[in-house]
Amino acid sequence: MPNPSRPPAPQVAALVDRARRRDPAAFRDLFQTHVGSVHRVVRRMVGPRDDVEDLVQTAFFEAFRSLPDFRGDALFSTWLTRIAVRVTMRSVRRRLPRAASLDDVFEPASAAPGPEQVTAARETLTLVEALLAELRPKRRAAFVLHVLEGYSMEEVAAILSASTAAVKVRVHDARRHIERRLKQNPAMVAVLNRSGGES
Amino acid sequence: MTGLRCADVEARFVDVVDGRLDPADSVRFHSHIEGCAACRERAALWRALAPRLRDAEPPGPDPMATRRMQVEIERRLAGAVAAAPARRWRLWWAPTFGLVAAAAVVAIWIRVGGPQRAPIVGYAAFRTLSGDVRVGDQPSQAAARVPVGAPIALSAGAVVELALDGGAALRVDGPARLTLEGSARDVAVRLGDGKLGAKVTHRQPGETFAVITRDLRVDVRGTAFSVVASGAGSRVDVSEGQVAVVLPDGRTNLVSAGGAFDSSAAAEDEEPATAPVPAPADSDRGPGCAEVARSCQATARAVRASMRGGDSERALRMLADARRARSGDASCGGSACDDELRYLHAEALNQAGRFDDAVASYRALDRRGAPAAMRQNALYAAAQIERRQGHLAAAAADFERAAAAHGALHEEALVGAMESARAAGDAPRARALAARYLEEFPRGLGAPAARKLVGDGPPR
Numbered sequence: 001m002p003n004p005s006r007p008p009a010p011q012v013a014a015l016v017d018r019a020r021r022r023d024p025a026a027f028r029d030l031f032q033t034h035v036g037s038v039h040r041v042v043r044r045m046v047g048p049r050d051d052v053e054d055l056v057q058t059a060f061f062e063a064f065r066s067l068p069d070f071r072g073d074a075l076f077s078t079w080l081t082r083i084a085v086r087v088t089m090r091s092v093r094r095r096l097p098r099a100a101s102l103d104d105v106f107e108p109a110s111a112a113p114g115p116e117q118v119t120a121a122r123e124t125l126t127l128v129e130a131l132l133a134e135l136r137p138k139r140r141a142a143f144v145l146h147v148l149e150g151y152s153m154e155e156v157a158a159i160l161s162a163s164t165a166a167v168k169v170r171v172h173d174a175r176r177h178i179e180r181r182l183k184q185n186p187a188m189v190a191v192l193n194r195s196g197g198e199s
Numbered sequence: 200m201t202g203l204r205c206a207d208v209e210a211r212f213v214d215v216v217d218g219r220l221d222p223a224d225s226v227r228f229h230s231h232i233e234g235c236a237a238c239r240e241r242a243a244l245w246r247a248l249a250p251r252l253r254d255a256e257p258p259g260p261d262p263m264a265t266r267r268m269q270v271e272i273e274r275r276l277a278g279a280v281a282a283a284p285a286r287r288w289r290l291w292w293a294p295t296f297g298l299v300a301a302a303a304v305v306a307i308w309i310r311v312g313g314p315q316r317a318p319i320v321g322y323a324a325f326r327t328l329s330g331d332v333r334v335g336d337q338p339s340q341a342a343a344r345v346p347v348g349a350p351i352a353l354s355a356g357a358v359v360e361l362a363l364d365g366g367a368a369l370r371v372d373g374p375a376r377l378t379l380e381g382s383a384r385d386v387a388v389r390l391g392d393g394k395l396g397a398k399v400t401h402r403q404p405g406e407t408f409a410v411i412t413r414d415l416r417v418d419v420r421g422t423a424f425s426v427v428a429s430g431a432g433s434r435v436d437v438s439e440g441q442v443a444v445v446l447p448d449g450r451t452n453l454v455s456a457g458g459a460f461d462s463s464a465a466a467e468d469e470e471p472a473t474a475p476v477p478a479p480a481d482s483d484r485g486p487g488c489a490e491v492a493r494s495c496q497a498t499a500r501a502v503r504a505s506m507r508g509g510d511s512e513r514a515l516r517m518l519a520d521a522r523r524a525r526s527g528d529a530s531c532g533g534s535a536c537d538d539e540l541r542y543l544h545a546e547a548l549n550q551a552g553r554f555d556d557a558v559a560s561y562r563a564l565d566r567r568g569a570p571a572a573m574r575q576n577a578l579y580a581a582a583q584i585e586r587r588q589g590h591l592a593a594a595a596a597d598f599e600r601a602a603a604a605h606g607a608l609h610e611e612a613l614v615g616a617m618e619s620a621r622a623a624g625d626a627p628r629a630r631a632l633a634a635r636y637l638e639e640f641p642r643g644l645g646a647p648a649a650r651k652l653v654g655d656g657p658p659r
Contacts, residue, residue, distance in 0.1 A: 024322065024347060024382035027276070031269055036259045043257040050504045053260065057268040061275045121255070128255040147245075148253050150217055153210055168210050175209070179244070192251045 016076050020067050027064055034077060035060070038084045044144045045088045045137075047129050055091055059084035074158065078151070082159040085141055092137045120194050127191050131181060135174050142167050143174035203231045208238045212245040262608060263546070266576040270539075273572070277348035321347035322364040322383035330357025330373060348570075351377050353393065366400035367408060380571055385605045387411060387571050390433075396425040407605055411568060414462045418443040418603065422456075432463035445603070495521070495536035502543045511550035518544050538569040545577060554584045565600065575604045579612050586615070591623035599632070610636075614645040621652060 012033065018026035035056065042055045063083045070079055132140055138160070145156045146167070153171070157164040182189050203211075208231050214220045220228060232239040260268065323345045325332075331354035332339050334346070345351065345361065353359060353373030361369040364383040371377060375393020379386075386408045388395065399408050399419050408419040412428035415435070422440025426433060435444055436459045444452045444460045454460045498521040505514040518540060545560035561581035565574045582597035598616035602609055613636050621629035633649035640646060 022321075024273075025384050027273075028269065028382070031272065032265075035265055035268065039260050040257060048257070053264055053268055053503070054500070056260070057271050057275075060268070060272050064272065064276060124251070124255040125257060128252055129257070147213055147249055150213065150253075152214070152219075168206065172206070172209060175241075175245070178248075179241070192248065 012076050013072070016067070016070065016072075019064065020070075030064075030076075031060055034080055037077065038080060041081060041144065041149060042084055042088050044129075044132065044148055045085070045141055046092060047133050051091070055088055056084070059087045062087060074155075078155060078159065081145070081149075081151075082161075085145070085159055089137060089141060120191075123191055124194075127188055131178055131188075134181070135177060138162075139170045139174040139177075142170035146171050147175075203227050205231075205235065205238055208232060208235070209241065212242060213249060215242065216246055216249045262611075263576060263580065266572055266608070267542075270570055270572045270576075273570070274348070277346060321345050321349075321379055322386070323361045323369075323379055326360040326362045326368070328357075328359045330354055332357050332359055332373075345379055347379055347381070349378065351375075351379075365408075368398045370396040372396075381407075381409075381604075385571070387604075389568060390426055390428045392428055394425065394427045396423075398423045407603070409603075412462075413568065414446070415460075416445040416603075418445060424454075432461065434462070435460045445600075492536055494524075495540060499536060499539050499543060502540070502547070506543070506547060506550060511547045514543065514547040515551065518547065538564065538567070538573060541567070542569070542573055542577060545580070549580065549584065554588060557581070558584050562597070571604045575601050575608050575612070579608045579615070582612070582615055582619070586619055591619045592625065595619035595623055595625065595628065610640055610645070613639070614648075617645070617649060617652065 012030075015026045015030050015033070019030055038059055039052065039056050042059070043052050046052060046055065059080070063080050066083070070076065074082075132144065135143060141160060142156055142162075145151045145159060146153060151159065153164050153167050156162075156171075157167045160167065162170075182192075208228060211220060211224065211228055214224075215228065232242050321344065325339060325341050325343050325345065328339065328341045333352045334343070335349050339345075339351075351359075351371075353371060353375045355374045357373035357375075359371050361371070361379075363369065363386060365386065367386065369388065372394045375395070376391035377393065377395065378389045378391075380389055381387040384407075388397075388410045390410055390412050395410060397408075397410065397419070399422055410417040410419075410426050412426060412433040415433050417424065417426060417435055419440075419442050422437060422442055424435060424437040424439075424442050426435050435442065435454055437454045437456055439456050441453055441455045444454055446452075446462070452460055498517060502514045502517050505511070505517065521540060541560065541564055545557050545564065548554075548557035548560055558581045561577040561584075564577040568574075569577070578597050578601035582594045582601060585591075585594035585597055595616050598612045598619055602612035602616055613632065617629055617632040617636055620626075620632055629652055633652035636645055636649045637653065
């Protein structure tokens with residue numbers, strides 16, 4: 001259930017079949033169908049870096065080139081996400097994720113007079129990206145895939161080529177870190193509550 | 200029923216949020232948190248927090264970025280087809296054998312047909328072939344598939360017949376140069392020079408077939424015709440059905456069976472042609488060109504980064520520097536990366552607010568014969584600028600040309616053309632576009648407006 005807007009699995013399977021037979025229109029349709037979710041996962045994993053597009057297109061290029069290796073054991077979207085995560089992790093190892101630090105985001109902002117200029121949604125996104133940027137890459141990947149994208153622990157383990165136990169530990173560590181940060185800075189909770197429309 | 204530990208409960212927080220717990224698990228989960236204050240507190244926190252974190256969704260790629268990525272992926276896939284055999288060989292054997300052994304291995308590879316992963320090839324195959332015919336750098340043979348984007352060159356006296364997956368047949372007489380682009384549903388044959396005859400079976404709604412020369416485009420639904428392209432111009436002869444010949448300025452001429460169209464005769468009314476020769480692939484060019492291509496790609500990356508940072512003036516300076524640096528590389532000119540730089544130039548002008556220059560640059564990409572997706576993107580962008588500036592007739596024409604290709608912006612371009620034509624007061628054109636929209640997208644988002652337009656018109 002990570003992406004309820006995605007077309008039904010049989011429709012995607014038919015596209016994959018056509019792409020395996022090297023139908024260029026099927027490649028195009030698969031790209032159009034999945035580019036949004038792949039872009040979202042990559043962006044959540046690396047933050048607002050200027051090479052997000054490059055990573056997304058590399059992921060699709062590697063996936064399309066490897067289609068003969070896709071056995072259909074998993075959903076195409078899961079297989080594609082695995083490739084996107086692999087491409088992204090490779091890049092993250094070379095370069096740390098970039099996002100405004102939490103201290104930059106919140107301490108000056110709480111004293112600043114003009115938060116009206118920024119919409120609540122954008123402020124929340126900045127907060128979430130700053131929180132994610134504090135996580136180590138493996139924890140961040142597990143947290144993004146499980147908590148934000150809604151993949152099960154077992155699916156995350158398959159995507160990250162890790163054991164389910166290892167994924168549980170990474171998600172737990174990520175959760176504990178975020179809980180600690182929220183406790184330290186109640187302004188963050190206020191921002192999240194505002195975006196949720198509740199107090 | 201076995202109880203859950205705190206760690207097991209935490210592992211189910213997301214399942215609770217997403218309603219994925221089965222009834223037995225749900226009972227165990229809730230019985231644990233009733234007796235465990237710490238888990239109860241954390242479960243409540245994450246039940247509230249997870250949806251909010253999810254809602255903070257980063258902005259997705261805009262249509263331009265999406266098209267840019269798609270163009271780049273298609274280009275890289277086409278490049279992978281040409282490069283795959285040599286690269287595989289290097290990976291497996293280069294450390295062990297020298298150049299002589301390499302030749303033998305490549306020969307075996309070719310005879311056996313290569314291992315493993317089949318390359319991605321296009322939508323056509325050579326049915327018959329005589330004389331010297333090359334695809335990229337390689338001589339070709341009958342029954343071989345033709346990769347999309349690979350340049351095909353026929354020497355004098357050579358003849359090929361191509362069978363397209365969609366049912367069309369092409370005959371090309373050498374000397375000639377051509378490239379197949381698009382897909383089986385969206386065929387685009389780019390004819391540099393030479394004579395091409397086509398027999399096209401009827402196209403289904405949403406399918407297109409076009410032959411593009413440096414000075415015109417022939418759009419077809421189902422017909423038989425021939426095109427001769429040379430430096431002096433292009434001539435189209437139609438033997439069955441009807442074709443639409445579209446000129447770079449958007450003028451369209453319908454040519455029926457028995458009729459002909461000669462671009463050199465029509466040139467008197469046109470602006471001076473600025474379109475250069477269509478771009479050859481990297482493999483067609485000299486050995487130093489690979490370095491030039493790498494430098495071009497590095498420039499493109501740097502320009503994109505500047506533009507994302509909002510510094511369009513810096514992007515324009517980098518593009519100007521790159522153009523100056525490349526002015527001595529005429530032998531390497533016209534690569535696919537050149538198209539990318541020209542597109543980025545148009546985008547940078549647009550971002551810098553130099554709208555007239557941007558529109559001219561976007562249109563130049565279309566005249567130049569950039570890849571279909573890039574041309575559609577460029578024309579769509581030009582049309583948006585024209586519409587914002589109140590040049591509605593020009594916007595309608597650009598939108599309509601963008602809608603000629605069946606890419607990601609096809610439907611939006613058709614709606615744009617319809618609305619701009621209506622706003623420009625060209626009611627007959629708007630109705631015709633609305634009817635076309637309803638034929639292609641009867642349940643599309645623009646269908647209510649299209650029905651209103653069609654309904655408003657006089658009886659037809």
